[in-house]
Amino acid sequence: MPVDIPGPASSVSVQHEPFDVGAEIAAIAAGRPAIGAVASFVGLVRELPGCPGGLSAMTLEHYPGMTDKALEDIVGQARGRWQLQDVRVIHRVGRLAPGDAIVLVVVAAAHRGEAFAACEFIMDYLKTRAPFWKKEETRDGGHWVDARDADDAAAARWDV
Amino acid sequence: MIKILYFAGLRESIGSSGEEIALPPGVSDIARLRAHLAARGEPWGSLATARNLRTAVNQRMVDEGAAVQDGDEIAFFPPVTGG
Numbered sequence: 001m002p003v004d005i006p007g008p009a010s011s012v013s014v015q016h017e018p019f020d021v022g023a024e025i026a027a028i029a030a031g032r033p034a035i036g037a038v039a040s041f042v043g044l045v046r047e048l049p050g051c052p053g054g055l056s057a058m059t060l061e062h063y064p065g066m067t068d069k070a071l072e073d074i075v076g077q078a079r080g081r082w083q084l085q086d087v088r089v090i091h092r093v094g095r096l097a098p099g100d101a102i103v104l105v106v107v108a109a110a111h112r113g114e115a116f117a118a119c120e121f122i123m124d125y126l127k128t129r130a131p132f133w134k135k136e137e138t139r140d141g142g143h144w145v146d147a148r149d150a151d152d153a154a155a156a157r158w159d160v
Numbered sequence: 161m162i163k164i165l166y167f168a169g170l171r172e173s174i175g176s177s178g179e180e181i182a183l184p185p186g187v188s189d190i191a192r193l194r195a196h197l198a199a200r201g202e203p204w205g206s207l208a209t210a211r212n213l214r215t216a217v218n219q220r221m222v223d224e225g226a227a228v229q230d231g232d233e234i235a236f237f238p239p240v241t242g243g
């Protein structure tokens with residue numbers, strides 16, 4: 001069940017449906033000549049190289065109500081750090097297959113430095129602060145993905 | 161009353177996505193609430209044993225010292241793994 005009601009006021013969406021990266025970038029950049037750089041990140045469901053059964057699917061659970069607030073807080077922190085023209089974050093929930101897109105972050109700014117940095121910051125913080133959980137389904141059954149220390153380290157280097 | 165929510169692996173091990181209970185006497189913060197809930201025995205034992213359990217009060221992440229008041233929504237969950 002989608003929890004986000006699309007609207008111009010919100011740059012954050014949590015949804016089951018796939019997203020169109022090109023359409024999202026075009027929508028941000030259209031008619032806004034102050035934008036000189038758009039950086040985007042797309043996260044995909046990855047095959048598990050070490051898993052003999054292979055990954056058949058992944059289910060993303062979230063905390064409806066908190067998810068949007070957490071993402072908006074992360075975007076707000078990015079806007080406080082860099083001069084940004086626009087930010088769009090889409091995170092999917094529900095059952096996804098290998099190769100499916102999970103998350104999109106698009107950052108528009110005057111110059112590439114701000115766009116690249118803010119895009120990475122948003123992803124690093126999303127990985128440790130936004131209430132999503134992945135459950136992998138393999139031939140051997142389902143198991144919850146463990147949080148990675150590397151993600152905490154990536155977020156910590158921004159020193160928020 | 162307080163509303164308590166469990167997510168992901170914690171929800172599965174408890175076998176429930178949440179409960180509503182009266183704020184127990186003497187429970188004023190997250191650490192005490194967690195201990196109170198776990199002390200009821202199974203299936204809530206994993207509240208005591210789960211490592212790195214995270215908590216949100218009224219949909220904001222907090223630490224174990226955060227205050228709990230009547231009417232709050234409190235969520236317990238494992239470290240997040242989105243993105």
